[in-house]
Amino acid sequence: xxxxxxxxxxxxxxxxxxESASCLRCHDVCHGALTAQQHxxxxxxxxxxxxxxxxxxxxxxxELAHYRLIDAGHSWYRFxxxxxxxxxxxxxxxxxxxxxxxxxxxxxxxxxxxxxxYHQSLPVEVVASIRVPAFFMPDFSLQQSDVDxxxxxxxxxxxxxxxxGLQPPQVVHFENDVxxxxxxxxxxxxxHRVLTAQxxxxxxxxxxxxxxxxxxxxxxxxxxxNQPWDVQGLKKWIKNPRAIRPLTRMLPVVLREQEAIKLxxxxxxxxxxxxxx
Numbered sequence: 001x002x003x004x005x006x007x008x009x010x011x012x013x014x015x016x017x018x019e020s021a022s023c024l025r026c027h028d029v030c031h032g033a034l035t036a037q038q039h040x041x042x043x044x045x046x047x048x049x050x051x052x053x054x055x056x057x058x059x060x061x062x063e064l065a066h067y068r069l070i071d072a073g074h075s076w077y078r079f080x081x082x083x084x085x086x087x088x089x090x091x092x093x094x095x096x097x098x099x100x101x102x103x104x105x106x107x108x109x110x111x112x113x114x115x116x117x118y119h120q121s122l123p124v125e126v127v128a129s130i131r132v133p134a135f136f137m138p139d140f141s142l143q144q145s146d147v148d149x150x151x152x153x154x155x156x157x158x159x160x161x162x163x164x165g166l167q168p169p170q171v172v173h174f175e176n177d178v179x180x181x182x183x184x185x186x187x188x189x190x191x192h193r194v195l196t197a198q199x200x201x202x203x204x205x206x207x208x209x210x211x212x213x214x215x216x217x218x219x220x221x222x223x224x225x226n227q228p229w230d231v232q233g234l235k236k237w238i239k240n241p242r243a244i245r246p247l248t249r250m251l252p253v254v255l256r257e258q259e260a261i262k263l264x265x266x267x268x269x270x271x272x273x274x275x276x277x
Contacts, residue, residue, distance in 0.1 A: 023049040023057055023065075052078045070155070073148050074123040077155035087146070088153025095140055096220045097150075099213030100195055104157035108213045110195040111137070118158025126151045136193050136201040138210045183263040187253050196267055208250070215268040235260050 027049075050057055052075040054068045070077075076084035092098070098107030103114045111134075117126055130147050133139050142150070182202065184194060188211070189203035195212040196202060203211075213219050214229050221228045223237075224244045236243070238260055241250040255263065 023053075023055070025060065026065075047078075068122065070123055074151050074155065076152045077118075077159055080156060082152075084149050084152045085156050088149035088151070088156075091142075091146055091150050092153055095138075096213075096218055098218035099216060099220075100137070103154065104160065107218055108216050110197060110212055114154050115158045118155045123151055123155075126154060136195050136210070136212070182266070183255075183259060184267045187255070187263070191250075194267060197269055199266065202267070211267075213268075215264075231264055234264060238263075 048057070049055070053070045053072075055070075056065050056067050059065050076082040079085065092103060097103060097114070100111040101107050101114045102109055105115065107114075127147055130140070130142065130150060182199070184192075184202045188194075189205060191203075191205035191208035192211050193201065193203040193205060194210065194214070209222075215231065215234065217228065219229060223229045223233050227233070233244075238253045238255060240252050241248045242252075
């Protein structure tokens with residue numbers, strides 16, 4: 001049994017080295033994201049080029065060899081302890097990406113499930129979606145190095161074998177006719193935008209924070225004293241924002257009690273407010 005395992009491991013290592021040799025007919029490892037020494041260390045772990053970069057090592061035709069290729073700058077996803085992945089994890093938390101997206105199995109399903117992107121998208125496509133965001137996605141104006149770090153952590157999450165049981169893609173409607181009596185559109189939409197689970201995207205404003213996932217555990221803790229938002233806090237904020245944050249530019253929203261309850265229930269329904277593990 002031990003001998004059989006050893007033979008299998010040796011065969012796998014030989015295949016990896018053969019694949020790498022095929023890639024290295026054209027490529028110099030020193031030109032990649034890893035140094036020659038780092039590539040050597042990786043090879044000792046029986047990893048071939050395609051384990052990080054994908055592509056097709058069985059051909060020398062460029063368009064086939066580079067099919068679904070992951071470039072050097074976005075291949076750090078295979079190294080969880082790398083600076084790029086750690087930086088990406090920090091940015092995902094800082095920017096609160098999970099208030100709308102599921103990443104590594106955690107988050108709100110208000111927009112695209114990011115765990116799918118490793119298998120479905122190229123790095124350049126993910127970069128473009130961050131650089132030129134969809135209408136209801138905030139423009140974070142990230143530096144290129146930070147965009148690359150976020151892409152690496154997205155790919156790292158999608159590559160993980162424990163990410164399974166993906167839900168059907170969330171369909172978000174941006175152009176549906178919205179009820180003129182919708183309370184968010186009427187009272188909040190001139191300054192704010194929000195993605196909702198039931199009504200799609202609401203609001204047209206970009207001068208105030210994006211409120212998607214406001215009452216979930218993934219929204220930034222921007223309530224009083226860096227506390228998370230909850231229903232009671234939101235009701236107090238709507239009634240008199242300056243009682244909570246004296247220097248805020250937001251004016252009170254005049255709503256009856258039942259209107260405030262309806263606004264909150266329609267915009268942030270219970271299934272979004274519950275913590276997602």
